[in-house]
Amino acid sequence: MKSNKYLVLILTILSLTFFTVCSSNSNSEMSDKELIERLQNYFKKSYAADLPPDAVLVVTGFEEAPIADMRKANIAITFSGRTVDVPFMIDKSGKYAVLGNPIDTATFEQTPIKGISKGSITIARNAYPVLLTENSKYIIAGEVIDTTVDKTKETMDKISLDDVPIKGNKKAKVTIVEYSDFQCPFCNRANPILAKVLEDYKDKVRIVYKQYPLPNHNWARPASIASICSYKTAGHEAFWKYHDKIFENQKAITLENSAQKFGEFAKELKIDEKKFGECLADPKVAERVNQEMAEGQSVGINSTPSFVVNGILIRGANEQGLKSAIETSLN
Template identity: 35%
Template sequence: MKNLPLLLGTLAVTAALIFGVVSSFSNSGAKQEPVDQAQLLSAAPHVKGAADAKVTIVEFSDFQCPACKATNPLVEKVANLYPDQVRVIFRHFPLSSIHSNARLAAQATEVAAQDGKFWEYHDLLFEEQLTWSQLEKKEEYIEQLASYAEELGIDKDNFLERIESDHIKSLVTEDLTAGGRLNINATPTLYVNGQPISASQLMQMVESIINN
Protein backbone atom coordinates (compact mmCIF):
# COMPACT_ATOMS: atom_id res chain seq x y z
CA MET A 1 0.00 0.00 0.00
CA LYS A 2 1.57 3.26 -1.18
CA ASN A 3 -0.37 5.29 1.37
CA LEU A 4 0.47 3.07 4.35
CA PRO A 5 3.22 5.37 5.78
CA LEU A 6 0.87 8.36 5.51
CA LEU A 7 -1.94 6.41 7.20
CA LEU A 8 0.34 5.27 10.02
CA GLY A 9 1.61 8.81 10.52
CA THR A 10 -1.93 10.16 10.74
CA LEU A 11 -2.89 7.50 13.28
CA ALA A 12 0.17 8.31 15.37
CA VAL A 13 -0.67 12.02 15.47
CA THR A 14 -4.29 11.28 16.38
CA ALA A 15 -3.21 8.95 19.18
CA ALA A 16 -0.85 11.60 20.53
CA LEU A 17 -3.62 14.20 20.60
CA ILE A 18 -5.99 11.84 22.41
CA PHE A 19 -3.30 10.96 24.93
CA GLY A 20 -2.67 14.66 25.60
CA VAL A 21 -6.32 15.37 26.39
CA VAL A 22 -6.65 12.28 28.60
CA SER A 23 -3.46 13.13 30.46
CA SER A 24 -4.50 16.70 31.17
CA PHE A 25 -7.91 15.46 32.32
CA SER A 26 -6.48 12.81 34.64
CA ASN A 27 -3.55 14.63 36.25
CA SER A 28 -3.49 17.58 38.58
CA GLY A 29 -1.25 20.50 37.71
CA ALA A 30 0.10 20.77 41.28
CA LYS A 31 2.34 18.73 43.51
CA GLN A 32 0.45 15.92 45.24
CA GLU A 33 0.86 17.41 48.70
CA PRO A 34 -1.92 18.76 50.94
CA VAL A 35 -2.27 22.53 50.98
CA ASP A 36 -3.39 24.77 53.82
CA GLN A 37 -7.08 25.48 53.17
CA ALA A 38 -6.63 29.12 54.18
CA GLN A 39 -4.11 29.56 51.37
CA LEU A 40 -6.60 28.20 48.84
CA LEU A 41 -9.49 30.35 50.07
CA SER A 42 -7.63 33.65 50.43
CA ALA A 43 -9.17 36.33 48.17
CA ALA A 44 -11.42 33.78 46.45
CA PRO A 45 -14.84 35.42 45.93
CA HIS A 46 -16.48 32.94 43.55
CA VAL A 47 -18.14 30.49 45.92
CA LYS A 48 -21.14 28.22 45.42
CA GLY A 49 -22.47 26.34 48.44
CA ALA A 50 -22.70 26.65 52.22
CA ALA A 51 -19.82 28.19 54.17
CA ASP A 52 -20.00 25.35 56.71
CA ALA A 53 -19.99 22.58 54.08
CA LYS A 54 -18.09 19.44 55.03
CA VAL A 55 -16.35 19.36 51.64
CA THR A 56 -14.69 22.28 49.86
CA ILE A 57 -13.68 21.87 46.21
CA VAL A 58 -11.28 24.49 44.89
CA GLU A 59 -10.72 24.52 41.15
CA PHE A 60 -8.04 26.47 39.28
CA SER A 61 -9.33 26.59 35.72
CA ASP A 62 -8.89 28.01 32.23
CA PHE A 63 -12.05 28.70 30.20
CA GLN A 64 -10.31 27.81 26.92
CA CYS A 65 -8.97 24.50 28.24
CA PRO A 66 -10.84 21.46 26.79
CA ALA A 67 -10.11 19.38 29.90
CA CYS A 68 -11.60 22.15 32.07
CA LYS A 69 -14.75 22.08 29.95
CA ALA A 70 -14.92 18.30 30.43
CA THR A 71 -14.39 18.63 34.18
CA ASN A 72 -17.06 21.29 34.70
CA PRO A 73 -20.08 18.92 34.54
CA LEU A 74 -18.36 16.55 36.98
CA VAL A 75 -17.92 19.33 39.53
CA GLU A 76 -21.52 20.43 38.98
CA LYS A 77 -22.77 16.86 39.43
CA VAL A 78 -21.02 16.52 42.79
CA ALA A 79 -22.29 19.91 43.96
CA ASN A 80 -25.86 19.10 42.91
CA LEU A 81 -25.81 15.67 44.56
CA TYR A 82 -24.64 17.10 47.88
CA PRO A 83 -25.86 20.72 47.98
CA ASP A 84 -25.65 21.02 51.79
CA GLN A 85 -22.32 19.26 52.16
CA VAL A 86 -20.25 20.56 49.24
CA ARG A 87 -19.14 24.04 48.30
CA VAL A 88 -17.27 24.90 45.12
CA ILE A 89 -14.73 27.69 44.75
CA PHE A 90 -13.54 28.75 41.31
CA ARG A 91 -10.18 30.42 40.71
CA HIS A 92 -8.73 31.66 37.44
CA PHE A 93 -5.61 30.17 35.92
CA PRO A 94 -5.63 31.12 32.22
CA LEU A 95 -2.72 29.52 30.38
CA SER A 96 -2.18 32.40 27.99
CA SER A 97 0.91 30.86 26.39
CA ILE A 98 -1.23 28.14 24.80
CA HIS A 99 -4.75 29.60 25.07
CA SER A 100 -4.66 33.09 23.62
CA ASN A 101 -8.31 33.88 24.41
CA ALA A 102 -8.34 32.56 27.98
CA ARG A 103 -7.29 35.73 29.80
CA LEU A 104 -10.02 37.91 28.30
CA ALA A 105 -12.58 35.19 29.00
CA ALA A 106 -11.57 35.25 32.67
CA GLN A 107 -11.84 39.04 32.71
CA ALA A 108 -15.30 38.82 31.15
CA THR A 109 -16.51 36.65 34.03
CA GLU A 110 -15.20 39.21 36.51
CA VAL A 111 -17.26 41.90 34.81
CA ALA A 112 -20.28 39.61 34.98
CA ALA A 113 -19.53 38.99 38.66
CA GLN A 114 -19.95 42.69 39.37
CA ASP A 115 -23.52 42.29 38.14
CA GLY A 116 -24.07 39.10 40.15
CA LYS A 117 -23.78 36.88 37.08
CA PHE A 118 -20.42 35.14 37.53
CA TRP A 119 -21.67 31.55 37.54
CA GLU A 120 -24.10 32.13 34.68
CA TYR A 121 -21.31 33.60 32.54
CA HIS A 122 -18.93 30.84 33.68
CA ASP A 123 -21.37 28.16 32.46
CA LEU A 124 -22.02 29.98 29.18
CA LEU A 125 -18.32 30.23 28.35
CA PHE A 126 -17.83 26.49 28.76
CA GLU A 127 -20.99 25.73 26.75
CA GLU A 128 -19.82 27.97 23.89
CA GLN A 129 -16.10 27.19 24.15
CA LEU A 130 -15.78 25.86 20.59
CA THR A 131 -17.24 29.10 19.23
CA TRP A 132 -15.28 31.84 21.00
CA SER A 133 -12.00 29.98 21.47
CA GLN A 134 -11.39 29.95 17.71
CA LEU A 135 -11.81 33.69 17.18
CA GLU A 136 -8.50 35.28 16.19
CA LYS A 137 -9.35 38.97 15.82
CA LYS A 138 -9.49 40.70 19.19
CA GLU A 139 -12.29 43.09 18.21
CA GLU A 140 -14.46 40.23 16.98
CA TYR A 141 -13.69 38.21 20.10
CA ILE A 142 -14.57 41.00 22.53
CA GLU A 143 -17.78 41.60 20.61
CA GLN A 144 -18.65 37.92 21.08
CA LEU A 145 -17.98 38.16 24.81
CA ALA A 146 -20.19 41.24 24.97
CA SER A 147 -22.99 39.37 23.21
CA TYR A 148 -22.84 36.69 25.92
CA ALA A 149 -23.13 39.43 28.53
CA GLU A 150 -26.21 40.78 26.76
CA GLU A 151 -27.78 37.31 26.84
CA LEU A 152 -27.49 37.46 30.63
CA GLY A 153 -29.01 40.93 30.89
CA ILE A 154 -25.74 42.82 31.34
CA ASP A 155 -25.51 46.22 29.66
CA LYS A 156 -23.24 45.83 26.63
CA ASP A 157 -21.65 49.27 26.66
CA ASN A 158 -20.95 49.04 30.37
CA PHE A 159 -19.45 45.58 29.87
CA LEU A 160 -17.13 46.85 27.13
CA GLU A 161 -15.98 49.73 29.31
CA ARG A 162 -15.00 47.41 32.14
CA ILE A 163 -13.56 44.27 30.54
CA GLU A 164 -10.04 45.67 30.10
CA SER A 165 -9.98 47.96 33.13
CA ASP A 166 -7.04 47.74 35.51
CA HIS A 167 -9.31 46.59 38.33
CA ILE A 168 -10.76 43.69 36.35
CA LYS A 169 -7.31 42.64 35.17
CA SER A 170 -6.02 42.69 38.75
CA LEU A 171 -8.71 40.24 39.89
CA VAL A 172 -7.48 37.63 37.42
CA THR A 173 -3.86 38.38 38.29
CA GLU A 174 -4.58 37.69 41.97
CA ASP A 175 -5.68 34.15 41.16
CA LEU A 176 -2.73 33.59 38.84
CA THR A 177 -0.39 34.71 41.61
CA ALA A 178 -2.10 32.39 44.10
CA GLY A 179 -1.77 29.49 41.67
CA GLY A 180 1.87 30.30 41.09
CA ARG A 181 2.58 30.07 44.81
CA LEU A 182 1.09 26.57 44.72
CA ASN A 183 3.32 25.60 41.77
CA ILE A 184 0.31 25.00 39.54
CA ASN A 185 1.35 24.49 35.93
CA ALA A 186 -1.69 22.88 34.29
CA THR A 187 -5.47 23.04 34.28
CA PRO A 188 -7.76 21.96 35.69
CA THR A 189 -6.16 21.69 39.11
CA LEU A 190 -8.56 20.50 41.80
CA TYR A 191 -8.30 20.43 45.57
CA VAL A 192 -10.70 18.70 47.95
CA ASN A 193 -10.27 19.98 51.50
CA GLY A 194 -6.75 21.00 50.57
CA GLN A 195 -5.77 17.70 48.94
CA PRO A 196 -4.89 17.91 45.23
CA ILE A 197 -6.72 15.28 43.17
CA SER A 198 -7.51 14.42 39.57
CA ALA A 199 -10.99 14.93 38.14
CA SER A 200 -11.45 11.17 37.90
CA GLN A 201 -11.01 10.88 41.68
CA LEU A 202 -13.41 13.68 42.57
CA MET A 203 -16.66 11.82 43.22
CA GLN A 204 -14.99 8.99 45.13
CA MET A 205 -13.08 11.34 47.41
CA VAL A 206 -16.06 13.59 48.12
CA GLU A 207 -18.26 10.63 49.01
CA SER A 208 -15.54 9.17 51.20
CA ILE A 209 -15.34 12.39 53.23
CA ILE A 210 -19.11 12.73 53.51
CA ASN A 211 -19.64 9.12 54.58
CA ASN A 212 -16.87 9.07 57.19
Protein backbone atom coordinates (compact mmCIF):
# COMPACT_ATOMS: atom_id res chain seq x y z
CA MET A 1 0.00 0.00 0.00
CA LYS A 2 1.32 3.45 -0.95
CA SER A 3 0.48 4.98 2.42
CA ASN A 4 2.46 2.26 4.21
CA LYS A 5 5.44 2.99 1.93
CA TYR A 6 5.30 6.67 2.86
CA LEU A 7 4.94 5.82 6.55
CA VAL A 8 8.17 3.81 6.46
CA LEU A 9 9.97 6.62 4.62
CA ILE A 10 8.76 9.27 7.03
CA LEU A 11 9.72 7.31 10.12
CA THR A 12 13.08 6.29 8.69
CA ILE A 13 14.13 9.70 7.41
CA LEU A 14 12.68 11.87 10.15
CA SER A 15 12.77 9.70 13.27
CA LEU A 16 16.25 8.36 12.61
CA THR A 17 17.77 11.72 11.73
CA PHE A 18 19.55 12.96 14.80
CA PHE A 19 20.29 16.56 13.91
CA THR A 20 20.01 19.13 11.17
CA VAL A 21 20.65 22.84 10.67
CA CYS A 22 17.31 24.51 10.15
CA SER A 23 18.42 27.79 8.66
CA SER A 24 21.36 30.12 8.46
CA ASN A 25 19.04 33.11 8.76
CA SER A 26 17.59 32.51 12.22
CA ASN A 27 16.80 35.41 14.48
CA SER A 28 17.05 35.04 18.24
CA GLU A 29 14.29 37.62 18.61
CA MET A 30 11.92 35.63 16.37
CA SER A 31 8.50 34.93 17.91
CA ASP A 32 7.28 31.35 18.38
CA LYS A 33 4.66 31.92 15.66
CA GLU A 34 7.33 33.03 13.18
CA LEU A 35 9.63 30.18 14.22
CA ILE A 36 6.89 27.57 13.73
CA GLU A 37 6.13 28.95 10.27
CA ARG A 38 9.80 28.85 9.30
CA LEU A 39 10.29 25.32 10.65
CA GLN A 40 7.22 24.04 8.81
CA ASN A 41 8.52 25.50 5.55
CA TYR A 42 11.97 24.07 6.20
CA PHE A 43 10.76 20.52 6.88
CA LYS A 44 8.35 20.58 3.91
CA LYS A 45 11.11 21.63 1.51
CA SER A 46 13.76 19.35 2.98
CA TYR A 47 11.67 16.18 2.88
CA ALA A 48 9.28 16.94 0.00
CA ALA A 49 10.57 14.04 -2.10
CA ASP A 50 9.86 11.56 0.70
CA LEU A 51 6.36 12.71 1.63
CA PRO A 52 3.06 11.85 -0.10
CA PRO A 53 1.46 14.70 -2.08
CA ASP A 54 -1.38 15.08 0.44
CA ALA A 55 0.92 15.34 3.48
CA VAL A 56 0.28 18.23 5.87
CA LEU A 57 3.06 19.17 8.33
CA VAL A 58 2.23 21.05 11.50
CA VAL A 59 4.83 22.02 14.10
CA THR A 60 3.49 22.23 17.65
CA GLY A 61 5.22 23.26 20.84
CA PHE A 62 7.15 24.58 22.62
CA GLU A 63 8.09 23.45 26.14
CA GLU A 64 11.29 23.29 28.14
CA ALA A 65 13.55 20.31 27.41
CA PRO A 66 15.67 18.57 30.06
CA ILE A 67 18.77 19.80 28.18
CA ALA A 68 19.99 23.34 28.82
CA ASP A 69 19.08 25.96 26.22
CA MET A 70 16.80 23.54 24.33
CA ARG A 71 13.02 23.37 23.92
CA LYS A 72 10.87 20.37 22.94
CA ALA A 73 8.41 20.43 20.04
CA ASN A 74 6.68 18.06 17.63
CA ILE A 75 6.10 17.66 13.89
CA ALA A 76 2.64 16.19 13.20
CA ILE A 77 2.57 14.73 9.67
CA THR A 78 -0.94 13.90 8.47
CA PHE A 79 -1.54 11.88 5.29
CA SER A 80 -4.00 9.26 4.03
CA GLY A 81 -6.14 9.65 7.16
CA ARG A 82 -3.35 8.99 9.65
CA THR A 83 -0.98 11.15 11.68
CA VAL A 84 2.67 10.45 12.46
CA ASP A 85 4.29 12.41 15.30
CA VAL A 86 8.01 13.16 15.09
CA PRO A 87 9.38 14.76 18.28
CA PHE A 88 12.30 17.15 18.10
CA MET A 89 14.17 19.77 20.10
CA ILE A 90 15.18 23.25 19.00
CA ASP A 91 17.90 25.38 20.53
CA LYS A 92 16.79 28.72 21.97
CA SER A 93 18.29 30.65 19.08
CA GLY A 94 15.88 28.81 16.78
CA LYS A 95 18.72 27.80 14.48
CA TYR A 96 19.51 24.16 15.29
CA ALA A 97 17.05 21.27 15.57
CA VAL A 98 17.65 17.81 17.00
CA LEU A 99 15.14 15.25 15.75
CA GLY A 100 14.18 12.75 18.45
CA ASN A 101 13.64 12.69 22.21
CA PRO A 102 16.41 12.95 24.81
CA ILE A 103 17.21 9.66 26.53
CA ASP A 104 17.78 9.81 30.29
CA THR A 105 20.66 7.39 30.81
CA ALA A 106 20.13 7.58 34.58
CA THR A 107 17.19 5.20 34.02
CA PHE A 108 19.43 2.53 32.44
CA GLU A 109 19.82 -0.74 34.37
CA GLN A 110 22.96 -2.73 35.06
CA THR A 111 23.43 -5.83 32.87
CA PRO A 112 25.18 -9.05 34.00
CA ILE A 113 28.32 -7.65 32.32
CA LYS A 114 30.32 -5.35 34.59
CA GLY A 115 30.42 -1.76 33.33
CA ILE A 116 27.58 -2.12 30.81
CA SER A 117 24.06 -0.84 31.46
CA LYS A 118 20.98 -1.28 29.27
CA GLY A 119 18.13 0.95 28.16
CA SER A 120 16.08 1.64 25.07
CA ILE A 121 15.43 4.27 22.42
CA THR A 122 11.84 4.70 21.25
CA ILE A 123 11.35 5.44 17.55
CA ALA A 124 7.86 5.55 16.05
CA ARG A 125 6.40 3.82 19.13
CA ASN A 126 8.86 0.92 18.86
CA ALA A 127 11.52 0.47 21.55
CA TYR A 128 15.02 -0.50 20.42
CA PRO A 129 17.54 -1.83 22.98
CA VAL A 130 20.79 0.05 23.55
CA LEU A 131 23.77 -0.53 25.80
CA LEU A 132 25.93 2.07 27.52
CA THR A 133 29.48 1.46 28.71
CA GLU A 134 31.06 2.81 31.87
CA ASN A 135 31.56 6.59 31.92
CA SER A 136 29.23 6.78 28.89
CA LYS A 137 32.20 6.38 26.55
CA TYR A 138 30.44 4.02 24.12
CA ILE A 139 26.81 3.43 23.17
CA ILE A 140 25.90 0.16 21.44
CA ALA A 141 22.72 -0.52 19.47
CA GLY A 142 21.95 -4.01 20.72
CA GLU A 143 21.34 -6.15 23.77
CA VAL A 144 23.14 -8.62 26.02
CA ILE A 145 22.29 -12.23 25.16
CA ASP A 146 22.75 -15.17 27.53
CA THR A 147 24.03 -17.91 25.21
CA THR A 148 23.41 -20.61 27.84
CA VAL A 149 19.63 -20.06 27.67
CA ASP A 150 17.46 -21.80 25.05
CA LYS A 151 15.89 -18.69 23.54
CA THR A 152 13.30 -20.63 21.53
CA LYS A 153 12.05 -22.49 24.61
CA GLU A 154 11.98 -19.25 26.58
CA THR A 155 9.83 -17.69 23.83
CA MET A 156 7.42 -20.64 23.58
CA ASP A 157 7.02 -20.67 27.37
CA LYS A 158 5.50 -17.17 27.10
CA ILE A 159 2.87 -18.31 24.57
CA SER A 160 -0.35 -19.95 25.76
CA LEU A 161 -1.51 -22.85 23.59
CA ASP A 162 -4.57 -23.61 25.72
CA ASP A 163 -8.01 -23.19 24.15
CA VAL A 164 -6.78 -21.72 20.85
CA PRO A 165 -7.88 -22.26 17.22
CA ILE A 166 -5.62 -24.89 15.63
CA LYS A 167 -5.32 -26.03 12.02
CA GLY A 168 -3.43 -29.21 11.18
CA ASN A 169 -2.21 -32.11 13.29
CA LYS A 170 -2.78 -31.15 16.93
CA LYS A 171 0.21 -33.31 17.94
CA ALA A 172 2.57 -31.94 15.27
CA LYS A 173 6.24 -31.47 16.12
CA VAL A 174 6.25 -27.91 14.75
CA THR A 175 3.87 -25.21 15.99
CA ILE A 176 3.43 -22.06 13.91
CA VAL A 177 1.83 -19.32 16.01
CA GLU A 178 0.45 -16.61 13.73
CA TYR A 179 -0.17 -13.10 15.11
CA SER A 180 -2.50 -11.47 12.61
CA ASP A 181 -4.89 -8.61 11.87
CA PHE A 182 -8.02 -9.26 9.78
CA GLN A 183 -7.85 -5.80 8.18
CA CYS A 184 -4.18 -6.11 7.23
CA PRO A 185 -3.68 -6.76 3.48
CA PHE A 186 -0.28 -8.34 4.12
CA CYS A 187 -1.92 -10.83 6.51
CA ASN A 188 -4.31 -11.76 3.71
CA ARG A 189 -1.32 -12.46 1.46
CA ALA A 190 0.07 -14.81 4.11
CA ASN A 191 -2.92 -17.17 3.87
CA PRO A 192 -1.90 -18.96 0.63
CA ILE A 193 1.65 -19.24 1.98
CA LEU A 194 0.38 -20.98 5.13
CA ALA A 195 -1.86 -23.24 3.03
CA LYS A 196 1.20 -24.30 1.00
CA VAL A 197 3.21 -24.90 4.17
CA LEU A 198 0.47 -27.21 5.47
CA GLU A 199 0.36 -29.00 2.12
CA ASP A 200 4.15 -29.43 1.98
CA TYR A 201 4.69 -30.51 5.59
CA LYS A 202 1.35 -32.25 6.22
CA ASP A 203 1.18 -33.77 9.74
CA LYS A 204 4.52 -32.27 10.77
CA VAL A 205 3.12 -28.77 11.40
CA ARG A 206 0.14 -27.11 13.02
CA ILE A 207 -1.00 -23.48 12.89
CA VAL A 208 -2.30 -21.55 15.90
CA TYR A 209 -4.07 -18.23 15.33
CA LYS A 210 -3.55 -15.28 17.70
CA GLN A 211 -5.23 -11.87 17.53
CA TYR A 212 -3.13 -8.77 16.91
CA PRO A 213 -5.47 -6.02 15.61
CA LEU A 214 -3.48 -2.87 14.88
CA PRO A 215 -4.87 0.38 16.35
CA ASN A 216 -4.88 2.16 12.98
CA HIS A 217 -7.26 -0.46 11.50
CA ASN A 218 -10.74 0.61 12.55
CA TRP A 219 -12.64 -2.68 12.13
CA ALA A 220 -9.81 -5.09 12.95
CA ARG A 221 -10.65 -5.34 16.65
CA PRO A 222 -14.39 -6.08 16.10
CA ALA A 223 -13.25 -8.74 13.59
CA SER A 224 -10.98 -10.28 16.23
CA ILE A 225 -13.86 -10.45 18.70
CA ALA A 226 -16.22 -11.95 16.10
CA SER A 227 -13.68 -14.59 15.07
CA ILE A 228 -13.06 -15.59 18.69
CA CYS A 229 -16.81 -15.97 19.10
CA SER A 230 -16.99 -18.21 16.02
CA TYR A 231 -14.41 -20.43 17.72
CA LYS A 232 -15.98 -20.34 21.19
CA THR A 233 -19.46 -20.98 19.78
CA ALA A 234 -18.71 -23.59 17.10
CA GLY A 235 -15.12 -24.84 17.43
CA HIS A 236 -11.92 -25.10 15.39
CA GLU A 237 -13.37 -25.87 11.95
CA ALA A 238 -15.93 -23.06 12.21
CA PHE A 239 -13.21 -20.61 13.25
CA TRP A 240 -11.08 -21.28 10.18
CA LYS A 241 -14.08 -21.02 7.86
CA TYR A 242 -15.03 -17.74 9.55
CA HIS A 243 -11.41 -16.60 9.30
CA ASP A 244 -11.48 -17.27 5.55
CA LYS A 245 -14.80 -15.43 5.14
CA ILE A 246 -13.39 -12.26 6.67
CA PHE A 247 -10.23 -12.31 4.56
CA GLU A 248 -12.15 -13.15 1.36
CA ASN A 249 -14.38 -10.13 1.97
CA GLN A 250 -11.68 -7.85 3.38
CA LYS A 251 -12.06 -5.16 0.71
CA ALA A 252 -15.85 -5.02 1.13
CA ILE A 253 -15.81 -4.58 4.92
CA THR A 254 -15.95 -1.12 6.49
CA LEU A 255 -16.35 0.04 10.07
CA GLU A 256 -19.94 1.02 9.24
CA ASN A 257 -20.98 -2.36 7.80
CA SER A 258 -18.68 -4.61 9.86
CA ALA A 259 -21.26 -5.66 12.48
CA GLN A 260 -23.72 -6.61 9.75
CA LYS A 261 -21.06 -8.49 7.76
CA PHE A 262 -19.80 -10.40 10.79
CA GLY A 263 -23.35 -11.43 11.64
CA GLU A 264 -23.95 -12.56 8.04
CA PHE A 265 -20.81 -14.68 8.03
CA ALA A 266 -21.93 -16.44 11.22
CA LYS A 267 -25.36 -17.08 9.71
CA GLU A 268 -23.87 -18.46 6.46
CA LEU A 269 -21.76 -20.89 8.50
CA LYS A 270 -24.81 -21.89 10.57
CA ILE A 271 -23.27 -20.70 13.83
CA ASP A 272 -25.87 -20.42 16.60
CA GLU A 273 -27.05 -16.78 16.40
CA LYS A 274 -28.07 -16.46 20.04
CA LYS A 275 -24.81 -17.88 21.42
CA PHE A 276 -22.78 -15.86 18.92
CA GLY A 277 -24.54 -12.63 19.95
CA GLU A 278 -24.05 -13.34 23.65
CA CYS A 279 -20.38 -14.00 23.03
CA LEU A 280 -19.92 -10.70 21.19
CA ALA A 281 -21.23 -8.86 24.26
CA ASP A 282 -19.01 -10.76 26.70
CA PRO A 283 -16.24 -8.45 28.03
CA LYS A 284 -14.02 -11.51 28.55
CA VAL A 285 -13.71 -11.86 24.78
CA ALA A 286 -12.44 -8.30 24.38
CA GLU A 287 -10.02 -8.95 27.24
CA ARG A 288 -8.77 -12.06 25.44
CA VAL A 289 -7.81 -9.86 22.47
CA ASN A 290 -5.83 -7.62 24.85
CA GLN A 291 -4.10 -10.64 26.39
CA GLU A 292 -3.08 -12.08 23.03
CA MET A 293 -1.67 -8.72 21.94
CA ALA A 294 0.28 -8.38 25.21
CA GLU A 295 1.56 -11.92 24.78
CA GLY A 296 2.72 -11.09 21.25
CA GLN A 297 4.53 -7.98 22.44
CA SER A 298 6.28 -10.03 25.14
CA VAL A 299 7.89 -12.21 22.44
CA GLY A 300 8.83 -9.30 20.16
CA ILE A 301 5.76 -8.89 17.94
CA ASN A 302 5.19 -5.30 16.76
CA SER A 303 3.77 -5.77 13.25
CA THR A 304 1.52 -8.09 11.28
CA PRO A 305 1.68 -10.73 10.08
CA SER A 306 4.30 -12.19 12.40
CA PHE A 307 4.94 -15.83 13.22
CA VAL A 308 6.62 -17.77 15.98
CA VAL A 309 7.80 -21.17 14.70
CA ASN A 310 8.78 -23.34 17.67
CA GLY A 311 10.14 -20.19 19.30
CA ILE A 312 11.75 -18.69 16.17
CA LEU A 313 10.35 -15.24 15.28
CA ILE A 314 9.51 -14.56 11.61
CA ARG A 315 8.27 -11.12 10.54
CA GLY A 316 6.07 -10.69 7.49
CA ALA A 317 4.61 -13.09 4.93
CA ASN A 318 8.02 -14.66 4.39
CA GLU A 319 7.63 -18.14 2.90
CA GLN A 320 11.35 -18.88 2.85
CA GLY A 321 11.74 -17.70 6.44
CA LEU A 322 8.89 -19.95 7.57
CA LYS A 323 10.32 -22.97 5.76
CA SER A 324 13.81 -22.37 7.14
CA ALA A 325 12.41 -22.19 10.68
CA ILE A 326 10.38 -25.36 10.12
CA GLU A 327 13.40 -27.26 8.76
CA THR A 328 15.49 -26.10 11.72
CA SER A 329 12.79 -27.33 14.11
CA LEU A 330 12.48 -30.71 12.39
CA ASN A 331 16.23 -31.42 12.32
